[in-house]
Amino acid sequence: MGWLFLFLGLPLILLLTLPLINMTTQPSAAMLKQTIMDKDVTAAIARSLLLSLSAAGLAFIMGTPLAYLLARKELPGKKLLEGIIDLPIMIPHPVIGIAILSLAGRNHPIGRFLSEAGIQIMGTKTGIICVLLFVGLPFYINTVKSGFDNVPIRLENASRTLGAGAFATFARITFPLTWRHMILGIIMCTARAISEFGAIVIVAYHPMTAPVMIYERFTAFGLKYSQPIAVWLILISFVLFVFLRMMTRSIHTDTR
């Protein structure tokens, strides 16, 4: 049966690997080296990484309490809230960009308020982080919520009965049992954010992130000049996902 399943799964594996292998093997080593020496390219990749990690950091700070609430409390409209959190996965990403822009524009009270507060969304790193948080948040919240779901509420109650308050219980029981899920959530959120293009290109074409630069080089100079940047981005994403898989394995090991 194993061979039959492998036979059926093989086209999928080829679909995933062939285009990537083909693309990563096409640029010469010299071209790859030359690309990574290009300061614009390294700046774009570093920007993608840093802004994605910043978005993941914000997801960690603000998303963790929300994930905890969703896992532990029976809130009115909880299903609706969960649906809203999942929305960015389904919405076409240019639509996300347009939605954020329309909110942050001068025609909207929120946009005017932000502008008066000196916060610019369009064409800024703030705008990019906002977009990346939007698209990455479902991945963080859902991963961390499943971590909280795995911690029996009895353990938290037991801690309270032994004298620990709610915050001490979170710090000494809940956090140590879920930190791996939080790291996993940060990786998922970062990985998702690094690959974002559709929404960023609308909110902030500049400063340029790696996916926008790949698009620009492709439209301006053709495939040959966009491929090496894509290869570097794929390599970085690959490293992240290998790390992700290793983390997942260690989570399974811990819940024996």
Next chain:
Amino acid sequence: MIALKHICLTLPEFSLTDICLEVHPHDFFALIGPTGSGKSLLLEGIMGIMPFTSGSLIFEDTDITRVPVEKRPLALVYQDFALFPHLDVTQNILYGAGYHHISKLEARQRFDYLISALGLEKIVLRFPYNLSGGEKQRVALARSLILNPKVLLLDEPLSALDPVFHDEARSLLKKVHKDLNMTIIMVSHNFEEVLYLANRGAIIKDGKIMQQGSIQTLFEKPDSRFTAQFVGMKNIVSFEPHGQTLRIAGTRLDIVTETPPDPDHHHLGVRPENILLNPSASPVCQNYFSGTITGISPYGVFTRVHLDLKGMAFEAIWPKTFIKEFDLDTGKPVSVGFHPESVHTF
């Protein structure tokens, strides 16, 4: 020591209704009831995990109904012990010491005493996933006892243990209660373990207290059919007064009791272990019947014998040796009886 006054706790699909209980100092108090009766919920309410909807919880003349869980002078040992999986045995036991302002020296002394008293010396560095059920229970007990709680709450303390650990764990609980002279409130659905451990108790059904008092009273003088059945009383039938005796409804069987029943009593019961075989040997046995054996089934180290006494189904529990000694078998005639003091009315 602890008094529950008209406690109600309402959940979407279940509620505790008008619970009034009193637990005295040094009691080993059992909350007894079938699964789903609300006894564990009541225990969580006393601990403060589930807030009561109304009523008051008085502890040593102080109303602690609204006191947060962590501030209550109580400790709870969960049915599955709820040990923290990421902490070793030592860290688990010492977990609460800091919150109760116990100095490090004092905590260490109590720790040393408890691991010695509970036989945990060899496992102090182990993690919970490496412990047997009995070891987990002792660690959970030590984790609560190190805080010197005024009242210890136990949620079904024996039900998660393999039978092989049962007797040992039961004796340990008895020893802890005796040695530390503490008040314990235990939830259980097993009347046998309650008989062994507790001195007082209450029987709960559908979120209501059915009866409370000394365990002996609950055992011997149940005041309702439910309680009677729950404490293992069998042979429950309705009766009508018939002169100085009680006539079992729908039969011509007359039962002699030690004292006349209360006028509002309409049922009687006889514990199966109080049914005597061949009672002619006992001159004081005034309730004497002949009948037929309808079935014999094993009952642990005893045998359960089903009897038909002139159309009335009775059940007796006798030693296994009786089967051979008296040549008992299904379909064979038999003479049985019981003393008037074995008849309980309600």
